[in-house]
Amino acid sequence: MAAYYCKRCGAKFDSLPDLLNNSWPPCADNGKHQLFEGEESSKYYCKLCGADFDSLPDLLNNSWPPCANNGKHQAFEGKVSGQWLCKHCGKDFNNLPDLLRNSCSASPSGNHQPKR
Numbered sequence: 001m002a003a004y005y006c007k008r009c010g011a012k013f014d015s016l017p018d019l020l021n022n023s024w025p026p027c028a029d030n031g032k033h034q035l036f037e038g039e040e041s042s043k044y045y046c047k048l049c050g051a052d053f054d055s056l057p058d059l060l061n062n063s064w065p066p067c068a069n070n071g072k073h074q075a076f077e078g079k080v081s082g083q084w085l086c087k088h089c090g091k092d093f094n095n096l097p098d099l100l101r102n103s104c105s106a107s108p109s110g111n112h113q114p115k116r
């Protein structure tokens with residue numbers, strides 16, 4: 001059965017309307033959960049630090065103040081299999097942390113950023 005996850009809190013729903021129509025004010029300005037658009041896989045990654053987790057709720061509920069205003073990791077929603085490509089220069093890496101830690105002259109942030 002398909003599963004849909006909220007990318008803010010990690011709540012799981014069996015249908016997309018359930019997710020989108022369920023009120024949950026902490027998750028967004030509109031008071032609703034936000035759909036996680038990444039692929040379902042055995043690993044979930046933080047898009048800011050590259051940490052990996054076995055489940056989306058684990059990632060989202062793990063406190064890690066450097067990663068975002070809310071003090072939590074932020075889910076990466078791109079493709080998670082194969083090579084990681086920088087969306088600015090196209091260089092490829094074997095894993096996300098390597099990509100995020102290296103500097104990129106083409107990127108506005110100064111570091112490579114993953115392509116979705």
Ligand SMILES: [Zn+2]
Binds near residue numbers: 010032
């Ligand atoms: Zn939510």
Ligand SMILES: [Zn+2]
Binds near residue numbers: 046048050051
């Ligand atoms: Zn993180």
Ligand SMILES: [Zn+2]
Binds near residue numbers: 087088
């Ligand atoms: Zn780059």
